Amino acid sequence: MRFKWFYPGVSILIFATLYIAMTMTFSPSSFRILVAIVTGLLSYSIMLTLILISIRPKSIEKKVGLTELYEIHGWMAMVIPIAILLHVIIFWSGLESILAFDLSPTSITGYIGVLLLVIVMVTGIFSLSQTFIKQSKRLMKRKSKQKNRYLNLWLHRLSIFSVIAIYLHISNVGFVSDNQLFMTLLTVYTGLTLGAYIVKKIHNLMLPKYQVARIEKITPGVHEIELEPVKGKTMDIEPGQFAFFRFVDSDVTREPHPFSFSASSRTKEGNLTVMIQEDGDFTKTLGQVKVGDKVTIEGPYGNFYPESVQQSNKPMVLFSGGIGVTPSLGVLEAEVKKNSNRRIAFIWGVGFEKDLNDKEIIERLAHENENFTFHVIFSGEEVAGYPHGFVDDAFIKSQGLEEMYEKATWHICGPAPMLDAARGLLEANDVSEEQTFIEEFAF
Ligand SMILES: Cc1cc2nc3c(=O)[nH]c(=O)nc-3n(C[C@H](O)[C@H](O)[C@H](O)COP(=O)(O)OP(=O)(O)OC[C@H]3O[C@@H](n4cnc5c(N)ncnc54)[C@H](O)[C@@H]3O)c2cc1C
Incomplete structure (x- = not known):
């Protein structure tokens, strides 16, 4: 849980150190200027952090989860337009000067940076980030079009050029360019972020x-x-x-x-x-x-089957919806390979009988291992010998699995509506967050 604050913490650290360094040689003359400086530095700090998130470092991802990381990315990105708007309004150098091409290097780089940022934000909010798009069926449909995804991904990468333009913008501001500590910090933070991004891209060329x-x-x-x-x-x-x-x-x-x-x-x-x-x-x-x-x-x-669970002998529920069975099959194989005698309940909610792959194999495993049980329920059609409906409390009780609420770790994977229902089911039955491991098949 506390790792969710890692990246917001990084932004605050970048912002705070830059701000402190700046105030060593400059103090804002009014509240207006203070707001302008805070909003400018805050948005730049968040921009750098968002690039660091996009690198998907495995060590952090393992603790937070990639879906959650993308969500954090989405929420943090929301601060930028508000902050930039305030910054630009306060430091507005006037439409007239733009029309007359009478702009300083600070203004030119600032406006280029903001223009690129607007493109990055529009592609992120309306085309890439699940956080906002899932509220609208129309946007979801647009997102699923491969051509749109491709184009928007490339446009979203303009964030790198936006960072460079805004770095130049800040470096050209008179009262900071003479501040050596500030400039060193700014250059180190920007260099490390862009360096990490480039290393990741090179690493991607050498993937297994x-x-x-x-x-x-x-x-x-x-x-x-x-x-x-x-x-x-x-x-x-x-x-x-x-x-x-x-x-x-x-x-x-x-x-x-x-x-x-x-x-x-x-x-x-x-x-x-x-x-x-x-x-x-x-x-x-x-x-x-x-x-x-x-x-x-x-x-x-991913952390669907973490080390703590691998090493314990606690009962386990592998609860899948449709194609969400894929990680559960991997976990089940690992448990079988190590001749585990832990209690495992394999619950699978499926639409139709034709969608059920490897049923015989799982049934045979359940038959051969008394600690393992297999529970299938069909939602799309009545199938002889199987219950019909969704996995709910009544189903859990009908299968004699109610004691698993208290005793087991729950590993759940499937489509979004099923995950929402599963979260509700576990919450209603006091299954703690520490007992629950969810893999969502969407970002
Ligand atoms: C962690 C995770 C594990 C998954 N494991 C499996 C699995 O084992 N088996 C399986 O069948 N499916 C799995 N999926 C889902 C699979 O990734 C999507 O169904 C597939 O990418 C859809 O691509 P599409 O272009 O055919 O479908 P579309 O209709 O174009 O997309 C359907 C949805 O998939 C998402 N999507 C599309 N392209 C991408 C992309 N490049 N990166 C991220 N999301 C994208 C979008 O949210 C979109 O709304 C998994 C998804 C995630 C996030």
Whole structure:
């Protein structure tokens, strides 16, 4: 929980040190000027922090979660337009001077920085950030169009040029350019941020390469892809984690997409498995992927099955909705491999019988291990021998799982409405946050 404050803390630290350094040689002559300086420095500090978030450092992600990180990114970004607006209004140098091209380097770089920032914000708020877009069906539809996503991602990267322009803008302000401490801090913070961004981009060029060893449809809408390492360089992953996959030489786009590592009895030891549901523009083209096609993998990310759970013997509920079963299959395989005797309840809410992959394998596991039980419920159709509906308290009780509320860790993955319902169910039954691990298939 406290790690959620890490990045806002970074912004405050950058802001506070810059402000203190500035006041060593300059004191604001009025409250207006104080507000202008605070808003300017605060927005720059947040801009640097947002770039640091976009680098997705694994150590922080593990503690906060990538979905939450993107949410924090969205909320922090909201401060910038308000702060910039105040800053620009107070330091407004006038439309006349713009029209007369009579601008100082400070103003020119400032306006370029703000113009780029507006583009970055518009693409972020209306096209990339799930936080705001999920409120509108129209925006969600736009976001899912691959062409829009691609263009907006590139436009969003203008944030780097905006940072450079605003750095130049601040450096040209008379009363700070002579302040050596301030300029050193400003340059170090900006240099470190841009440096980290460049290192990340270079690192992305050297990602572990895998190739498709097998691709098959395991249900009418789900492709199972087995990946084998090229040149033996493999990736260390923990069960239940996910990564960004980029098909680099297929007839599908090269945009990286997030998928969870899963498990399959059809996959050879040492290879990786992903199961991908045909959902939209990109996933519907996966039929064009061929054996031998190369894939780069950036990650792994996620904390669905953390070390504390791996090492304990506490009961565990793997609760999936539809294709959200993928990380749970990975976790189940890990538990089977270590001959675990912990109590595991595998709950799977599925729409239709045709969507149920690997049912026989999971049923056999449940049959062979008395500590493991398998609970399927169909919401889209009545299937003989299975309950019909959604996973709710009545279902949990009907399966004799109510004691799991208190005793077990809950690992939940599925579509957003199912996750909302699951959160409500656990809250109503006093399942603590520490017992709950949620993977959301959307950013
Ligand atoms: C952590 C995580 C793990 C996932 N694991 C799996 C899995 O194991 N199996 C599976 O079938 N699906 C998984 N997904 C969902 C999968 O990433 C999306 O269904 C897929 O990217 C949709 O792409 P599309 O262009 O076909 O669909 P679209 O209809 O274009 O997009 C559907 C939604 O997916 C999201 N999306 C699209 N492209 C991207 C992208 N490049 N990066 C991030 N989000 C994007 C958008 O929110 C969009 O609204 C996972 C998602 C996340 C976040």
